Amino acid sequence: MPGEKSRSFGNIRPLPSGRFQARYRGPDGRLRGAPTTFPTKKAAERWLTLKAAEIAQGDWTDPDVGAIPFRDYAAQWVEERDLAPRTVDLYGSLLRLHLNPTFGDVLLKDIREAHVRSWRASRRKAKVGKVTVAKAYRLMRAVMNTAVRDRLVKENPCRVEGAGQEHSEERPALSVAEVYRLADAVPKRYRALVLLGAFGSLRWGELAGLRRRYLDLDARTVAVREVAYELGGVRMGPPKSRASRRTVQLPGLIIDDLRAHVEAFAAPGPDGLVFVGARGNALRRTNFAAHWASARSAAGLPSVHFHDLRHAGNTFAAEAGASLRELMNRMGHSSTRAALVYLHARDDRARELADSLGERAAEELRRAREAGAEGEEPTG
Structure with a gap:
Protein backbone atom coordinates (compact mmCIF):
# COMPACT_ATOMS: atom_id res chain seq x y z
CA MET A 1 0.00 0.00 0.00
CA PRO A 2 1.49 3.43 -0.97
CA GLY A 3 3.12 5.33 1.90
CA GLU A 4 3.04 2.25 4.17
CA LYS A 5 6.33 1.07 5.67
CA SER A 6 6.69 -2.71 6.17
CA ARG A 7 8.53 -4.33 9.11
CA SER A 8 8.97 -7.83 10.50
CA PHE A 9 5.69 -7.62 12.44
CA GLY A 10 2.90 -5.32 11.37
CA ASN A 11 3.28 -2.12 9.43
CA ILE A 12 3.27 1.60 10.06
CA ARG A 13 1.77 4.28 7.83
CA PRO A 14 2.25 8.06 8.10
CA LEU A 15 -0.98 10.04 7.99
CA PRO A 16 -1.60 13.51 6.47
CA SER A 17 -2.01 14.83 10.03
CA GLY A 18 1.60 13.94 10.79
CA ARG A 19 0.63 11.09 13.13
CA PHE A 20 1.28 7.40 12.48
CA GLN A 21 -1.08 4.44 12.14
CA ALA A 22 -0.01 0.93 13.17
CA ARG A 23 -1.59 -2.29 11.90
CA TYR A 24 -0.88 -5.99 12.44
CA ARG A 25 -2.29 -9.38 11.53
CA GLY A 26 -3.72 -11.22 14.53
CA PRO A 27 -3.58 -14.96 15.27
CA ASP A 28 -7.01 -15.25 13.61
CA GLY A 29 -5.50 -13.96 10.33
CA ARG A 30 -7.42 -10.69 10.37
CA LEU A 31 -5.67 -7.38 9.80
CA ARG A 32 -6.25 -5.09 12.76
CA GLY A 33 -5.37 -1.49 13.51
CA ALA A 34 -4.21 0.02 16.78
CA PRO A 35 -7.05 1.64 18.75
CA THR A 36 -5.33 5.02 18.42
CA THR A 37 -2.79 6.78 16.22
CA PHE A 38 0.69 7.72 17.47
CA PRO A 39 2.58 11.03 17.53
CA THR A 40 5.86 9.42 16.34
CA LYS A 41 6.93 6.43 14.31
CA LYS A 42 8.94 5.19 17.30
CA ALA A 43 5.83 5.17 19.48
CA ALA A 44 3.99 3.13 16.84
CA GLU A 45 6.90 0.67 16.62
CA ARG A 46 6.92 0.29 20.40
CA TRP A 47 3.20 -0.53 20.39
CA LEU A 48 3.67 -3.17 17.66
CA THR A 49 6.55 -4.72 19.62
CA LEU A 50 4.34 -5.09 22.69
CA LYS A 51 1.52 -6.52 20.58
CA ALA A 52 3.91 -9.08 19.03
CA ALA A 53 5.02 -10.09 22.55
CA GLU A 54 1.37 -10.59 23.61
CA ILE A 55 0.78 -12.94 20.69
CA ALA A 56 4.03 -14.85 21.31
CA GLN A 57 3.17 -15.36 25.01
CA GLY A 58 -0.43 -16.37 24.32
CA ASP A 59 -1.81 -13.28 26.07
CA TRP A 60 -3.46 -11.77 23.03
CA THR A 61 -7.15 -10.96 23.35
CA ASP A 62 -9.38 -10.43 20.35
CA PRO A 63 -10.39 -6.74 20.68
CA ASP A 64 -13.77 -7.49 19.11
CA VAL A 65 -14.92 -10.16 21.59
CA GLY A 66 -15.39 -7.56 24.33
CA ALA A 67 -17.77 -5.58 22.15
CA ILE A 68 -20.71 -6.49 24.39
CA PRO A 69 -22.71 -3.86 26.30
CA PHE A 70 -22.22 -4.15 30.05
CA ARG A 71 -26.00 -4.22 30.53
CA ASP A 72 -26.41 -7.39 28.43
CA TYR A 73 -23.44 -9.21 29.90
CA ALA A 74 -24.39 -8.36 33.52
CA ALA A 75 -27.98 -9.57 32.97
CA GLN A 76 -26.65 -12.84 31.56
CA TRP A 77 -24.21 -13.11 34.49
CA VAL A 78 -27.07 -12.91 37.01
CA GLU A 79 -29.23 -15.35 35.04
CA GLU A 80 -26.49 -18.00 34.89
CA ARG A 81 -26.02 -18.13 38.66
CA ASP A 82 -27.96 -20.13 41.22
CA LEU A 83 -28.89 -17.19 43.43
CA ALA A 84 -31.50 -16.84 46.13
CA PRO A 85 -34.54 -14.79 45.03
CA ARG A 86 -33.64 -11.98 47.41
CA THR A 87 -30.12 -11.81 45.95
CA VAL A 88 -31.52 -11.69 42.41
CA ASP A 89 -33.75 -8.83 43.49
CA LEU A 90 -30.82 -7.01 45.12
CA TYR A 91 -28.58 -7.39 42.05
CA GLY A 92 -31.38 -6.26 39.77
CA SER A 93 -31.85 -3.14 41.86
CA LEU A 94 -28.12 -2.37 41.95
CA LEU A 95 -27.85 -2.75 38.18
CA ARG A 96 -30.98 -0.76 37.41
CA LEU A 97 -30.38 2.13 39.79
CA HIS A 98 -26.62 2.42 40.10
CA LEU A 99 -24.62 0.61 37.41
CA ASN A 100 -26.58 0.56 34.16
CA PRO A 101 -27.24 4.33 34.06
CA THR A 102 -23.47 4.80 33.71
CA PHE A 103 -22.13 1.55 32.22
CA GLY A 104 -25.20 -0.11 30.67
CA ASP A 105 -24.49 0.92 27.07
CA VAL A 106 -20.68 0.89 27.37
CA LEU A 107 -18.87 -2.04 25.76
CA LEU A 108 -16.98 -4.28 28.18
CA LYS A 109 -13.71 -3.66 26.34
CA ASP A 110 -14.09 0.11 26.69
CA ILE A 111 -14.54 0.27 30.48
CA ARG A 112 -11.44 1.66 32.19
CA GLU A 113 -10.36 2.01 35.81
CA ALA A 114 -10.70 5.79 35.52
CA HIS A 115 -14.35 5.34 34.52
CA VAL A 116 -14.99 3.21 37.62
CA ARG A 117 -13.31 5.77 39.90
CA SER A 118 -15.38 8.56 38.36
CA TRP A 119 -18.59 6.55 38.75
CA ARG A 120 -17.88 5.81 42.42
CA ALA A 121 -17.13 9.47 43.13
CA SER A 122 -20.37 10.54 41.44
CA ARG A 123 -22.40 8.06 43.51
CA ARG A 124 -20.85 9.36 46.71
CA LYS A 125 -21.51 12.99 45.71
CA ALA A 126 -25.13 12.04 44.98
CA LYS A 127 -25.45 11.04 48.66
CA VAL A 128 -25.97 7.37 47.84
CA GLY A 129 -25.32 5.29 50.97
CA LYS A 130 -21.77 4.02 51.42
CA VAL A 131 -22.98 0.45 51.87
CA THR A 132 -25.03 0.60 48.66
CA VAL A 133 -22.08 1.98 46.67
CA ALA A 134 -19.82 -0.76 48.06
CA LYS A 135 -22.34 -3.46 47.11
CA ALA A 136 -22.73 -2.07 43.60
CA TYR A 137 -18.96 -1.92 43.17
CA ARG A 138 -18.53 -5.53 44.35
CA LEU A 139 -21.21 -6.66 41.90
CA MET A 140 -19.49 -4.90 39.00
CA ARG A 141 -16.13 -6.33 40.05
CA ALA A 142 -17.58 -9.85 40.10
CA VAL A 143 -19.15 -9.40 36.65
CA MET A 144 -15.90 -8.09 35.20
CA ASN A 145 -13.90 -10.89 36.85
CA THR A 146 -16.01 -13.34 34.87
CA ALA A 147 -15.44 -11.29 31.72
CA VAL A 148 -11.69 -11.69 32.29
CA ARG A 149 -12.07 -15.46 32.70
CA ASP A 150 -14.17 -15.53 29.52
CA ARG A 151 -11.28 -13.70 27.80
CA LEU A 152 -13.61 -10.87 26.81
CA VAL A 153 -11.34 -8.31 28.47
CA LYS A 154 -7.72 -8.51 29.42
CA GLU A 155 -7.97 -7.14 32.96
CA ASN A 156 -10.61 -6.07 35.45
CA PRO A 157 -11.03 -2.27 35.58
CA CYS A 158 -12.42 -2.50 39.15
CA ARG A 159 -9.18 -1.90 41.02
CA VAL A 160 -10.16 1.00 43.29
CA GLU A 161 -8.58 0.29 46.68
CA GLY A 162 -11.13 -0.12 49.46
CA ALA A 163 -14.12 0.54 47.20
CA GLY A 164 -15.77 -2.79 47.98
CA GLN A 165 -15.50 -2.48 51.75
CA GLU A 166 -18.59 -1.68 53.78
CA HIS A 167 -18.34 0.53 56.81
CA SER A 168 -21.85 0.40 58.23
CA GLU A 169 -22.73 2.66 61.08
CA GLU A 170 -22.63 0.63 64.29
CA ARG A 171 -26.15 -0.14 65.43
CA PRO A 172 -27.25 0.22 69.07
CA ALA A 173 -27.15 -2.90 71.22
CA LEU A 174 -30.57 -3.06 72.88
CA SER A 175 -30.91 -4.17 76.48
CA TYR A 342 -21.75 -9.11 67.11
CA LEU A 343 -19.20 -10.05 69.75
CA HIS A 344 -18.78 -6.46 70.94
CA ALA A 345 -20.32 -5.78 74.33
CA ARG A 346 -22.83 -3.16 75.39
CA ASP A 347 -21.45 -0.21 77.32
CA ASP A 348 -22.87 -1.43 80.62
CA ARG A 349 -21.39 -4.90 80.15
CA ALA A 350 -18.03 -3.38 79.20
CA ARG A 351 -18.20 -1.27 82.36
CA GLU A 352 -18.93 -4.37 84.47
CA LEU A 353 -15.91 -6.11 83.01
CA ALA A 354 -13.70 -3.08 83.62
CA ASP A 355 -14.92 -2.78 87.23
CA SER A 356 -14.34 -6.50 87.81
CA LEU A 357 -10.84 -6.23 86.35
CA GLY A 358 -10.09 -3.25 88.60
CA GLU A 359 -11.40 -5.04 91.70
CA ARG A 360 -9.30 -8.12 91.01
CA ALA A 361 -6.21 -6.02 90.35
CA ALA A 362 -6.77 -4.02 93.54
CA GLU A 363 -7.17 -7.22 95.58
CA GLU A 364 -4.00 -8.73 94.14
CA LEU A 365 -2.11 -5.49 94.84
CA ARG A 366 -3.42 -5.46 98.44
CA ARG A 367 -2.27 -9.03 99.06
CA ALA A 368 1.16 -8.31 97.58
CA ARG A 369 1.60 -5.26 99.84
CA GLU A 370 0.50 -7.19 102.91
CA ALA A 371 2.94 -9.99 102.10
CA GLY A 372 5.70 -7.41 101.67
CA ALA A 373 4.89 -5.77 105.00
CA GLU A 374 4.98 -9.12 106.82
CA GLY A 375 8.41 -9.86 105.40
CA GLU A 376 9.97 -6.67 106.75
CA GLU A 377 12.20 -7.02 109.83
CA PRO A 378 11.36 -4.77 112.79
CA THR A 379 13.75 -1.87 113.42
CA GLY A 380 14.86 -0.14 116.67
Whole structure:
Protein backbone atom coordinates (compact mmCIF):
# COMPACT_ATOMS: atom_id res chain seq x y z
CA MET A 1 0.00 0.00 0.00
CA PRO A 2 1.49 3.43 -0.97
CA GLY A 3 3.12 5.33 1.90
CA GLU A 4 3.04 2.25 4.17
CA LYS A 5 6.33 1.07 5.67
CA SER A 6 6.69 -2.71 6.17
CA ARG A 7 8.53 -4.33 9.11
CA SER A 8 8.97 -7.83 10.50
CA PHE A 9 5.69 -7.62 12.44
CA GLY A 10 2.90 -5.32 11.37
CA ASN A 11 3.28 -2.12 9.43
CA ILE A 12 3.27 1.60 10.06
CA ARG A 13 1.77 4.28 7.83
CA PRO A 14 2.25 8.06 8.10
CA LEU A 15 -0.98 10.04 7.99
CA PRO A 16 -1.60 13.51 6.47
CA SER A 17 -2.01 14.83 10.03
CA GLY A 18 1.60 13.94 10.79
CA ARG A 19 0.63 11.09 13.13
CA PHE A 20 1.28 7.40 12.48
CA GLN A 21 -1.08 4.44 12.14
CA ALA A 22 -0.01 0.93 13.17
CA ARG A 23 -1.59 -2.29 11.90
CA TYR A 24 -0.88 -5.99 12.44
CA ARG A 25 -2.29 -9.38 11.53
CA GLY A 26 -3.72 -11.22 14.53
CA PRO A 27 -3.58 -14.96 15.27
CA ASP A 28 -7.01 -15.25 13.61
CA GLY A 29 -5.50 -13.96 10.33
CA ARG A 30 -7.42 -10.69 10.37
CA LEU A 31 -5.67 -7.38 9.80
CA ARG A 32 -6.25 -5.09 12.76
CA GLY A 33 -5.37 -1.49 13.51
CA ALA A 34 -4.21 0.02 16.78
CA PRO A 35 -7.05 1.64 18.75
CA THR A 36 -5.33 5.02 18.42
CA THR A 37 -2.79 6.78 16.22
CA PHE A 38 0.69 7.72 17.47
CA PRO A 39 2.58 11.03 17.53
CA THR A 40 5.86 9.42 16.34
CA LYS A 41 6.93 6.43 14.31
CA LYS A 42 8.94 5.19 17.30
CA ALA A 43 5.83 5.17 19.48
CA ALA A 44 3.99 3.13 16.84
CA GLU A 45 6.90 0.67 16.62
CA ARG A 46 6.92 0.29 20.40
CA TRP A 47 3.20 -0.53 20.39
CA LEU A 48 3.67 -3.17 17.66
CA THR A 49 6.55 -4.72 19.62
CA LEU A 50 4.34 -5.09 22.69
CA LYS A 51 1.52 -6.52 20.58
CA ALA A 52 3.91 -9.08 19.03
CA ALA A 53 5.02 -10.09 22.55
CA GLU A 54 1.37 -10.59 23.61
CA ILE A 55 0.78 -12.94 20.69
CA ALA A 56 4.03 -14.85 21.31
CA GLN A 57 3.17 -15.36 25.01
CA GLY A 58 -0.43 -16.37 24.32
CA ASP A 59 -1.81 -13.28 26.07
CA TRP A 60 -3.46 -11.77 23.03
CA THR A 61 -7.15 -10.96 23.35
CA ASP A 62 -9.38 -10.43 20.35
CA PRO A 63 -10.39 -6.74 20.68
CA ASP A 64 -13.77 -7.49 19.11
CA VAL A 65 -14.92 -10.16 21.59
CA GLY A 66 -15.39 -7.56 24.33
CA ALA A 67 -17.77 -5.58 22.15
CA ILE A 68 -20.71 -6.49 24.39
CA PRO A 69 -22.71 -3.86 26.30
CA PHE A 70 -22.22 -4.15 30.05
CA ARG A 71 -26.00 -4.22 30.53
CA ASP A 72 -26.41 -7.39 28.43
CA TYR A 73 -23.44 -9.21 29.90
CA ALA A 74 -24.39 -8.36 33.52
CA ALA A 75 -27.98 -9.57 32.97
CA GLN A 76 -26.65 -12.84 31.56
CA TRP A 77 -24.21 -13.11 34.49
CA VAL A 78 -27.07 -12.91 37.01
CA GLU A 79 -29.23 -15.35 35.04
CA GLU A 80 -26.49 -18.00 34.89
CA ARG A 81 -26.02 -18.13 38.66
CA ASP A 82 -27.96 -20.13 41.22
CA LEU A 83 -28.89 -17.19 43.43
CA ALA A 84 -31.50 -16.84 46.13
CA PRO A 85 -34.54 -14.79 45.03
CA ARG A 86 -33.64 -11.98 47.41
CA THR A 87 -30.12 -11.81 45.95
CA VAL A 88 -31.52 -11.69 42.41
CA ASP A 89 -33.75 -8.83 43.49
CA LEU A 90 -30.82 -7.01 45.12
CA TYR A 91 -28.58 -7.39 42.05
CA GLY A 92 -31.38 -6.26 39.77
CA SER A 93 -31.85 -3.14 41.86
CA LEU A 94 -28.12 -2.37 41.95
CA LEU A 95 -27.85 -2.75 38.18
CA ARG A 96 -30.98 -0.76 37.41
CA LEU A 97 -30.38 2.13 39.79
CA HIS A 98 -26.62 2.42 40.10
CA LEU A 99 -24.62 0.61 37.41
CA ASN A 100 -26.58 0.56 34.16
CA PRO A 101 -27.24 4.33 34.06
CA THR A 102 -23.47 4.80 33.71
CA PHE A 103 -22.13 1.55 32.22
CA GLY A 104 -25.20 -0.11 30.67
CA ASP A 105 -24.49 0.92 27.07
CA VAL A 106 -20.68 0.89 27.37
CA LEU A 107 -18.87 -2.04 25.76
CA LEU A 108 -16.98 -4.28 28.18
CA LYS A 109 -13.71 -3.66 26.34
CA ASP A 110 -14.09 0.11 26.69
CA ILE A 111 -14.54 0.27 30.48
CA ARG A 112 -11.44 1.66 32.19
CA GLU A 113 -10.36 2.01 35.81
CA ALA A 114 -10.70 5.79 35.52
CA HIS A 115 -14.35 5.34 34.52
CA VAL A 116 -14.99 3.21 37.62
CA ARG A 117 -13.31 5.77 39.90
CA SER A 118 -15.38 8.56 38.36
CA TRP A 119 -18.59 6.55 38.75
CA ARG A 120 -17.88 5.81 42.42
CA ALA A 121 -17.13 9.47 43.13
CA SER A 122 -20.37 10.54 41.44
CA ARG A 123 -22.40 8.06 43.51
CA ARG A 124 -20.85 9.36 46.71
CA LYS A 125 -21.51 12.99 45.71
CA ALA A 126 -25.13 12.04 44.98
CA LYS A 127 -25.45 11.04 48.66
CA VAL A 128 -25.97 7.37 47.84
CA GLY A 129 -25.32 5.29 50.97
CA LYS A 130 -21.77 4.02 51.42
CA VAL A 131 -22.98 0.45 51.87
CA THR A 132 -25.03 0.60 48.66
CA VAL A 133 -22.08 1.98 46.67
CA ALA A 134 -19.82 -0.76 48.06
CA LYS A 135 -22.34 -3.46 47.11
CA ALA A 136 -22.73 -2.07 43.60
CA TYR A 137 -18.96 -1.92 43.17
CA ARG A 138 -18.53 -5.53 44.35
CA LEU A 139 -21.21 -6.66 41.90
CA MET A 140 -19.49 -4.90 39.00
CA ARG A 141 -16.13 -6.33 40.05
CA ALA A 142 -17.58 -9.85 40.10
CA VAL A 143 -19.15 -9.40 36.65
CA MET A 144 -15.90 -8.09 35.20
CA ASN A 145 -13.90 -10.89 36.85
CA THR A 146 -16.01 -13.34 34.87
CA ALA A 147 -15.44 -11.29 31.72
CA VAL A 148 -11.69 -11.69 32.29
CA ARG A 149 -12.07 -15.46 32.70
CA ASP A 150 -14.17 -15.53 29.52
CA ARG A 151 -11.28 -13.70 27.80
CA LEU A 152 -13.61 -10.87 26.81
CA VAL A 153 -11.34 -8.31 28.47
CA LYS A 154 -7.72 -8.51 29.42
CA GLU A 155 -7.97 -7.14 32.96
CA ASN A 156 -10.61 -6.07 35.45
CA PRO A 157 -11.03 -2.27 35.58
CA CYS A 158 -12.42 -2.50 39.15
CA ARG A 159 -9.18 -1.90 41.02
CA VAL A 160 -10.16 1.00 43.29
CA GLU A 161 -8.58 0.29 46.68
CA GLY A 162 -11.13 -0.12 49.46
CA ALA A 163 -14.12 0.54 47.20
CA GLY A 164 -15.77 -2.79 47.98
CA GLN A 165 -15.50 -2.48 51.75
CA GLU A 166 -18.59 -1.68 53.78
CA HIS A 167 -18.34 0.53 56.81
CA SER A 168 -21.85 0.40 58.23
CA GLU A 169 -22.73 2.66 61.08
CA GLU A 170 -22.63 0.63 64.29
CA ARG A 171 -26.15 -0.14 65.43
CA PRO A 172 -27.25 0.22 69.07
CA ALA A 173 -27.15 -2.90 71.22
CA LEU A 174 -30.57 -3.06 72.88
CA SER A 175 -30.91 -4.17 76.48
CA VAL A 176 -33.34 -6.92 77.51
CA ALA A 177 -35.58 -4.28 79.07
CA GLU A 178 -35.66 -2.30 75.81
CA VAL A 179 -36.58 -5.41 73.81
CA TYR A 180 -39.52 -6.00 76.16
CA ARG A 181 -40.57 -2.35 75.94
CA LEU A 182 -40.85 -2.81 72.18
CA ALA A 183 -42.70 -6.12 72.60
CA ASP A 184 -45.15 -4.46 74.98
CA ALA A 185 -45.70 -1.56 72.56
CA VAL A 186 -46.62 -3.51 69.40
CA PRO A 187 -50.12 -4.98 68.93
CA LYS A 188 -50.47 -8.35 70.73
CA ARG A 189 -50.46 -10.13 67.37
CA TYR A 190 -46.80 -9.10 66.92
CA ARG A 191 -45.49 -9.41 70.49
CA ALA A 192 -44.05 -12.89 69.91
CA LEU A 193 -42.58 -11.71 66.59
CA VAL A 194 -40.45 -9.16 68.46
CA LEU A 195 -39.39 -11.61 71.16
CA LEU A 196 -38.49 -14.40 68.74
CA GLY A 197 -36.64 -11.96 66.50
CA ALA A 198 -34.46 -10.97 69.45
CA PHE A 199 -34.03 -14.17 71.48
CA GLY A 200 -33.97 -16.44 68.42
CA SER A 201 -31.62 -14.17 66.44
CA LEU A 202 -33.86 -14.53 63.39
CA ARG A 203 -34.02 -12.32 60.30
CA TRP A 204 -37.28 -10.77 59.12
CA GLY A 205 -37.66 -13.21 56.22
CA GLU A 206 -37.00 -16.18 58.52
CA LEU A 207 -39.75 -15.01 60.88
CA ALA A 208 -42.23 -14.26 58.09
CA GLY A 209 -41.56 -17.68 56.50
CA LEU A 210 -41.76 -19.71 59.73
CA ARG A 211 -44.32 -22.55 59.69
CA ARG A 212 -45.81 -24.17 62.80
CA ARG A 213 -44.09 -27.50 62.19
CA TYR A 214 -40.70 -25.80 62.47
CA LEU A 215 -41.44 -24.40 65.93
CA ASP A 216 -41.07 -27.04 68.69
CA LEU A 217 -42.01 -25.36 71.94
CA ASP A 218 -41.55 -28.53 74.03
CA ALA A 219 -37.97 -28.88 72.82
CA ARG A 220 -37.63 -25.07 72.77
CA THR A 221 -36.25 -24.97 69.24
CA VAL A 222 -37.00 -23.14 66.01
CA ALA A 223 -35.80 -24.59 62.71
CA VAL A 224 -35.05 -22.27 59.80
CA ARG A 225 -36.07 -24.16 56.67
CA GLU A 226 -38.04 -21.60 54.65
CA VAL A 227 -37.72 -17.87 54.15
CA ALA A 228 -40.28 -15.34 52.92
CA TYR A 229 -39.05 -13.26 49.98
CA GLU A 230 -40.85 -10.07 48.97
CA LEU A 231 -40.55 -9.79 45.20
CA GLY A 232 -43.71 -8.03 44.18
CA GLY A 233 -45.74 -10.43 46.31
CA VAL A 234 -44.56 -12.70 49.10
CA ARG A 235 -43.23 -16.12 48.14
CA MET A 236 -41.44 -18.80 50.11
CA GLY A 237 -38.03 -20.20 49.25
CA PRO A 238 -35.04 -21.91 50.84
CA PRO A 239 -32.66 -19.99 53.11
CA LYS A 240 -30.05 -17.92 51.28
CA SER A 241 -27.16 -20.20 52.26
CA ARG A 242 -26.42 -23.59 53.76
CA ALA A 243 -25.35 -21.92 57.01
CA SER A 244 -28.69 -20.10 57.21
CA ARG A 245 -30.47 -23.47 57.35
CA ARG A 246 -30.16 -24.11 61.07
CA THR A 247 -31.94 -24.99 64.32
CA VAL A 248 -31.83 -22.44 67.13
CA GLN A 249 -32.31 -23.26 70.81
CA LEU A 250 -34.68 -20.83 72.52
CA PRO A 251 -34.60 -19.55 76.13
CA GLY A 252 -37.44 -20.62 78.41
CA LEU A 253 -38.13 -16.93 79.04
CA ILE A 254 -40.18 -16.52 75.83
CA ILE A 255 -41.87 -19.93 75.55
CA ASP A 256 -45.11 -18.92 77.31
CA ASP A 257 -45.43 -15.92 74.99
CA LEU A 258 -44.88 -18.16 71.96
CA ARG A 259 -47.48 -20.69 73.15
CA ALA A 260 -50.05 -17.96 73.66
CA HIS A 261 -49.29 -16.55 70.22
CA VAL A 262 -49.63 -19.89 68.41
CA GLU A 263 -52.99 -20.53 70.06
CA ALA A 264 -54.38 -17.07 69.32
CA PHE A 265 -52.84 -15.90 66.05
CA ALA A 266 -50.96 -18.56 64.03
CA ALA A 267 -52.49 -19.99 60.86
CA PRO A 268 -53.96 -23.51 61.40
CA GLY A 269 -52.23 -26.79 60.55
CA PRO A 270 -48.57 -27.84 60.62
CA ASP A 271 -47.89 -25.87 57.42
CA GLY A 272 -49.64 -22.77 58.73
CA LEU A 273 -47.49 -19.68 59.11
CA VAL A 274 -46.70 -18.75 62.71
CA PHE A 275 -46.90 -15.03 61.97
CA VAL A 276 -49.66 -13.63 59.76
CA GLY A 277 -51.40 -10.31 59.34
CA ALA A 278 -54.82 -9.44 60.72
CA ARG A 279 -56.47 -10.93 57.60
CA GLY A 280 -54.44 -14.12 57.75
CA ASN A 281 -52.07 -13.17 54.96
CA ALA A 282 -48.30 -13.57 55.02
CA LEU A 283 -46.47 -10.74 56.74
CA ARG A 284 -45.03 -7.95 54.63
CA ARG A 285 -42.58 -5.32 55.79
CA THR A 286 -44.70 -2.51 54.37
CA ASN A 287 -47.78 -3.64 56.33
CA PHE A 288 -45.82 -4.02 59.57
CA ALA A 289 -43.93 -0.73 59.21
CA ALA A 290 -46.67 1.44 60.74
CA HIS A 291 -46.96 -0.83 63.80
CA TRP A 292 -43.19 -0.80 64.24
CA ALA A 293 -42.99 3.00 63.94
CA SER A 294 -45.67 3.42 66.63
CA ALA A 295 -43.95 0.90 68.92
CA ARG A 296 -40.57 2.61 68.58
CA SER A 297 -42.12 5.94 69.49
CA ALA A 298 -44.03 4.52 72.46
CA ALA A 299 -40.93 2.71 73.73
CA GLY A 300 -38.79 5.83 73.44
CA LEU A 301 -36.54 4.17 70.85
CA PRO A 302 -37.28 6.12 67.64
CA SER A 303 -34.11 5.14 65.75
CA VAL A 304 -34.24 1.37 66.30
CA HIS A 305 -34.54 -0.87 63.23
CA PHE A 306 -36.28 -4.24 63.31
CA HIS A 307 -32.97 -5.91 62.44
CA ASP A 308 -31.55 -4.47 65.68
CA LEU A 309 -33.56 -7.14 67.51
CA ARG A 310 -31.39 -9.83 65.88
CA HIS A 311 -28.31 -7.77 66.72
CA ALA A 312 -29.45 -7.66 70.35
CA GLY A 313 -30.00 -11.42 70.46
CA ASN A 314 -26.54 -12.08 69.08
CA THR A 315 -25.06 -9.75 71.69
CA PHE A 316 -27.00 -11.51 74.48
CA ALA A 317 -25.67 -14.87 73.29
CA ALA A 318 -22.09 -13.57 73.17
CA GLU A 319 -22.37 -12.13 76.67
CA ALA A 320 -23.82 -15.43 77.91
CA GLY A 321 -20.53 -17.06 76.88
CA ALA A 322 -21.19 -18.36 73.36
CA SER A 323 -18.02 -19.27 71.50
CA LEU A 324 -17.35 -17.87 68.06
CA ARG A 325 -18.45 -21.14 66.42
CA GLU A 326 -21.62 -21.32 68.54
CA LEU A 327 -22.46 -17.73 67.67
CA MET A 328 -21.88 -18.39 63.95
CA ASN A 329 -24.22 -21.40 64.10
CA ARG A 330 -26.89 -19.45 65.94
CA MET A 331 -26.69 -16.53 63.52
CA GLY A 332 -26.60 -18.70 60.43
CA HIS A 333 -23.28 -17.34 59.13
CA SER A 334 -20.45 -19.34 57.58
CA SER A 335 -17.79 -16.64 58.00
CA THR A 336 -16.23 -15.45 61.24
CA ARG A 337 -16.21 -11.82 60.07
CA ALA A 338 -19.94 -11.31 60.52
CA ALA A 339 -20.00 -13.11 63.88
CA LEU A 340 -17.14 -11.01 65.24
CA VAL A 341 -19.19 -7.86 64.58
CA TYR A 342 -21.75 -9.11 67.11
CA LEU A 343 -19.20 -10.05 69.75
CA HIS A 344 -18.78 -6.46 70.94
CA ALA A 345 -20.32 -5.78 74.33
CA ARG A 346 -22.83 -3.16 75.39
CA ASP A 347 -21.45 -0.21 77.32
CA ASP A 348 -22.87 -1.43 80.62
CA ARG A 349 -21.39 -4.90 80.15
CA ALA A 350 -18.03 -3.38 79.20
CA ARG A 351 -18.20 -1.27 82.36
CA GLU A 352 -18.93 -4.37 84.47
CA LEU A 353 -15.91 -6.11 83.01
CA ALA A 354 -13.70 -3.08 83.62
CA ASP A 355 -14.92 -2.78 87.23
CA SER A 356 -14.34 -6.50 87.81
CA LEU A 357 -10.84 -6.23 86.35
CA GLY A 358 -10.09 -3.25 88.60
CA GLU A 359 -11.40 -5.04 91.70
CA ARG A 360 -9.30 -8.12 91.01
CA ALA A 361 -6.21 -6.02 90.35
CA ALA A 362 -6.77 -4.02 93.54
CA GLU A 363 -7.17 -7.22 95.58
CA GLU A 364 -4.00 -8.73 94.14
CA LEU A 365 -2.11 -5.49 94.84
CA ARG A 366 -3.42 -5.46 98.44
CA ARG A 367 -2.27 -9.03 99.06
CA ALA A 368 1.16 -8.31 97.58
CA ARG A 369 1.60 -5.26 99.84
CA GLU A 370 0.50 -7.19 102.91
CA ALA A 371 2.94 -9.99 102.10
CA GLY A 372 5.70 -7.41 101.67
CA ALA A 373 4.89 -5.77 105.00
CA GLU A 374 4.98 -9.12 106.82
CA GLY A 375 8.41 -9.86 105.40
CA GLU A 376 9.97 -6.67 106.75
CA GLU A 377 12.20 -7.02 109.83
CA PRO A 378 11.36 -4.77 112.79
CA THR A 379 13.75 -1.87 113.42
CA GLY A 380 14.86 -0.14 116.67
